[in-house]
Amino acid sequence: MASRLYAWARWMVRRRRWVIATWILLLAVVGGLGATLHGKTSTEFTIPGVEAQEAQDLLKAKFPPAAGGVVRIVVAAPEGRTVTEPGQQQVLDRVLRKAADVEGVVDVSRPAENGAVSGDRTIAYSDVRFEDEAPEVTEEAKEELAAAVEPLRDAGMQVELGGSAMLPQTEAGGPAELVGVVIAFVVLAVALGSIVAAGLPLLTALLGVAVGLLGTMFVSGFVEMTGTATVLALMIGLAVGIDYALFVISRHREQLADPDTSWEESIARATATAGGAVVFAGATVVIALAALAVTGIPFLTIMGLAGAGTVLIAVLVAISLLPAVLGVFGERMRPRRRKSARENRAAGSWGLAWARTVTRAPAVVLLAGVLGLLALALPARDLRLGLPSYAAQPEASTQHKSYDLLSEGFGPGFNATLVTVVDTEHIPQDRREGAVTRLRDTLVADRNVAAVSPSVPNRSGDVVVMAVVPKSSPDAEATTDLVHRMRDQAPEVAAAGGALYVTGQTAMAIDVADKLGDALPLFIGVIVLLALLLLAIAFRSVLVPLKAALGFLLSVGASLGASVWVFQQGHLNGLLDVSAVGPVTSFLPILLTGVLFGLAMDYEVFLVSRMREDYEHTKDAAGAIARGVSSSARVVVAAALIMVAVFGGFVFNDDPIVKAIGFSLAFGVFIDAFVVRMTLVPAAMALLGRRAWSMPGWLDRLLPDVDIEGARLPAAAPAASADRPATEENRRETATRV
Structure with missing residues (x-):
């Protein structure tokens, strides 16, 4: 793969004006389609086939x-x-x-x-x-x-x-999100040591996100899409777009520190090595998000595909538009010569010191890290899933105020009103009234029912509706138990020839949560197997993928635990402006698992690929860990801080679902990057030693060799023999350096 990307990047650099023009034209075309042919985004999360939805379909057909x-x-x-x-x-x-x-x-x-x-x-x-x-x-x-x-x-x-x-429309793009982008720019400027170099990842990421979002808007004209899907696409597309560009540009400037390396050769090599890691890491994110389709839940499938599409575009931008833009800047991307003794200190010295500290007592570090992450994950034992009620909307919103007024005037359960639907078509007419009356009496007698409305039949009398008001609020576990007890009456109704359904907003939220909860173990299993396979291909190893998968599970557990601690148990509500405690958003665990898997594999690939690259040249397992962390720590830390800043900006979005997604992803990335990848990974690699890079011969022959480290690239060409004509434009480019 590295050899192909090397040739590809040189082709992109030499035709840079055409490449840039093509991307601008693509933005214009997709923008026109998205602006004129977009559809309406949905505010509801429904799942075909669950009981609450079946009841809605029945009402639509027989009792509009x-x-x-x-x-x-x-x-x-x-x-x-x-x-x-x-x-x-x-x-x-x-x-x-x-x-x-x-x-x-x-x-x-x-x-x-x-x-x-x-x-x-x-x-x-x-x-x-x-x-x-x-x-x-x-x-x-x-x-x-x-x-x-x-x-x-x-x-x-x-x-x-x-x-x-x-239900309010989900929106993004407010001041809080912009603050995240500003923080990302500051991190880029520090990491790359240049204002111009820091601006390039933002520029290319914004173009890629614009194409992705406008394309998503165009697709919304043909498929039903929730507003959360577009926000997720923006959130992930912006974060990975900046990070992927950072990885390539950082490698490019690192190579240009050698005055004998030509800028065109450096672009090609950066794209072949860091760009190869981008392609592989991006592929894991795309596959993980697309794998949301295995849940069989339409809105989650569309959400995953929307995010996967923006990530795919971010990868294409990083290996096509970015090399072309770097070609425009040419020699100006070469870092200035350091003059002071402090500036001449070896690059990555703090990363080297960190690696040596972590690997000095790797068993102790591993034990402490794992125990700490398990402690963070403890609140997840009490995880309850649901969809936010109007109580979770901002306190200044009319929805939240209406919720409070109804609770004050009619009790907390009034906002959780359930709708009982009885299909009496196959009950003999002389027995229909008796069957409905017996059901109503049973509901009235329930310990958690405050009131039951009189039964209301449709015109033909074959469908009857009753409203049931619980004593408990929509988010209370007692309300969920009531729904299950109401549905336990279905066999008795069926014995009389009818069919019983329970629906309404609260029942729909409960059904969606149950369906997603059932799908979570299967999805986690698919993701873990996917991690093992992809990393085995990337690193020609069995133990490295196992270690990476276990670290990923620890990151997901810690993030879920923190989400339960904040949104379900009510800690930090004032700081994060959480209007009300309640169940964790029902699709958050699956979404977090898919997204965090992809991002965790990003850092795993960028960190371990540098170790693997060094090991391939030296066969020194211990030294490869230290030098791998030293050469990649700065960029991995910067990339993680950018992710945290971008996701963290969405924590202050008014939408409770977006707020929860932003928090869980920001916390998950922070834990995965700084605790798992930067701390536990080097410690685990130190314990494994040379065994980390071993693989059975039969498996090695079976798996494809993708060469993301660039081991088979040709020798670097010096600057003097760069394969380009010495035009007046080139001389002008050489005259100025960043």
């Missing part, structure tokens, strides 16, 4: 009004007054009549007629039901409805909007 999206208008009277006073009631009636005229609305409930007034008469709500399902309710309709309720505020009442149709 019950399947429509709802905007719930929640009203609180001014202090010292009630919502039932004549003046307040008149304003509310006028607003509700106006709400009924909003396009797509099929029904507006009246609080006084439906028992939707709190016991102290200070809070009331009205459900505005749309013809379309919740994800299909247009933003224009919701904005029109928001404008229609303004007279209530003018009358002194507090008005907030909730309901299934009010």
Whole structure:
């Protein structure tokens, strides 16, 4: 692979203007398609085949009004007054009549007629039901409805909007995310020792992310895609795009420190070696994200493919656009000669000192590191999965305020209302009422049920709906237990000839969590096997992949433990602006496993490939560890800090799902890079010694030899014999150095 990338890079450098123009043209074309043919991103996480979704499909087919999206208008009277006073009631009636005229609305409930007034008469709500399902309710309709309720505020009442149709769109690109990019630039400037060199990774990464995001927007016109998928693509694409460019540029400038190395030769070699590691590491990220498809969950599959697409583009940018851009800068990328004694200190000296410290007592380091990571992972024993309720939305949002008002007026379980759907088509008509009544009596008697609405049949009478209000909140474990007890009544209903379903937002979140929880062990197994295979190919070793896979599992465990500690147990809520504690986002463990696997393999490949490269030349196992860490520590540390900064910026996003993803990835990368790769890996390699690089002969013959270390590259050509004409442009390039 290294030989092919070497020739490829020289071709890219010599045709650099055409390469750059091609990427700009690609950006323009994909941008045009994404801007004009994009679709609407979804705010819901649903899984075909789970019971809650089957119930929704049944309602859509046989009871359309019950399947429509709802905007719930929640009203609180001014202090010292009630919502039932004549003046307040008149304003509310006028607003509700106006709400009924909003396009797509099929029904507006009246609080006084439906028992939707709190016991102290200070809070009331009205459900505005749309013809379309919740994800299909247009933003224009919701904005029109928001404008229609303004007279209530003018009358002194507090008005907030909730309901299934009010899930906010996931957005990114705020000030917090930009701070992460600024921190990344500072890290790049320190790591590369040049402002110009620091700007190149950002420039190429932003172009690659733009192509990836605009392409994702174009695809959203043909497949249903959640807003979280686009944010994930931005998050991962930006982080790996910067890191991959950093690896290549760092290697390029390291080689240019030798005045006898021509800049064109250096670009080709950097692309062949560091670029080869980029290709291999990028492939692991792409495969890991694409492997989310094995879960069989559509929204997670699309999310993984969107992230994989942006990573693939980042790899292509690093081995095509970046060499071309480096060719434009030419000699100006050569670092200045160091003059002071401190500046002349051997490059990587602190990395060498760290490696020697870690390998001095490797068994002690390994034991302490593993025990520390297991301690961080302990909270994961209490892991509960779910989807965030409106309580997790920012405290200033109307969704969060509506949640609080409903909890205050009607109890914490009101926001967890469950919908019981009974298909009575195959129950004899004279027995339908009795079967539904017996079910309702059973539900009313449950210890965690606060209220059960009267049964409401559809026009043909073959589908009956009842609303069940729990005593516990949507995120409480008691509510999950209630859903399971309700579904335990299905055999009795089936014995009468009917079918029982439980649905609603809370039930859907529970079903999604259960499905994802069941898929997690299979996904982790696939990822671990994938790690073993890919690293065995890369390093011609059996023990190195085993060590890498175990380290990866420790990183995932520590990150999950930290996520449970923060988001489920409520620590650091004020610092991280977490509005409410609750279950960990249901797809976070699978997503974290896939993404962190790819990124962990990045650092494993870049760190161990330098050890392998040194070992191939010296056959000195102990020295190869020290020199490998010394030569790669600076760039790995910088890359990890960039990842942490980029992911950490998303921790302050208002969306609770994005916040949780950003935190878990930032923490996971930090632990994996600094504890596992920079500390435990050298210690483990020291214990393994020469055995680390051994492989059975039959397996060595079976696996392909990819040569990511560049062992078979031709000898370096000196600067004087660089294969390019000495044009006036070249002389101008030589005149200035960074």
